[in-house]
Amino acid sequence: MATKSKNILSEARESGLARPDGGMRVPEGYFDNFAAQMSALLPDRPELQEDKAEERPRTFWAAVRPYVYMAAMFAGVWCMLQMFHMMSGNNDLAPMDSNPVLAQGLSTDDFMYDYVIGGVSSRDILDDMVDDGLTDEDLDMNTLFEESLYDNETKQILPQ
Secondary structure: OOOOOOOHHHHHHHHOOOOOOOOOOOOOOOOOOHHHHHHHHOOOOHHHOOOHHHOOOOOHHHHHHHHHHHHHHHHHHHHHHHHHHHHHOOOOOOOHHHOHHHHHHHHOHHHHHHHHHHHOOHHHHHHHHHHHOOOOOOOOHHHHOOOOOEEOOOOEEOOO
16 A cells, blocks of 8 residues: 655646746856856956965974974873873872972971871870880870870870
């Protein structure tokens, strides 16, 4: 039961609703000399005519410029990839002893008193020392926190 559908345009032509040529007509020979007629209508542009005598020599910058632009592009891509790597959080920090300025700062007690001990209680320090094996486990911690050694305002052991 397949029916063959007719083309709508051919049905319109048969019924007289559409023109047989599709409504588009061009005068005879119109495209034969179209390019010559169009170029005759356009104004002359002397700057487009090639003249080898007026060609300036190429400067150093004109010769190097493409390579400089390409190097800048690669540097930009490298910087962008470094930023993405740093933002991803996968970058490993170098050990502090490899930096001489940090190693010198950490070797003094002033750094510890100024930046580290202020945020850590004395009991935490002693617990870490016991965990690391730097003190005896049999050491009585309560003797270290006697009132004469302990500053109630700062909650730290006073230096002797």
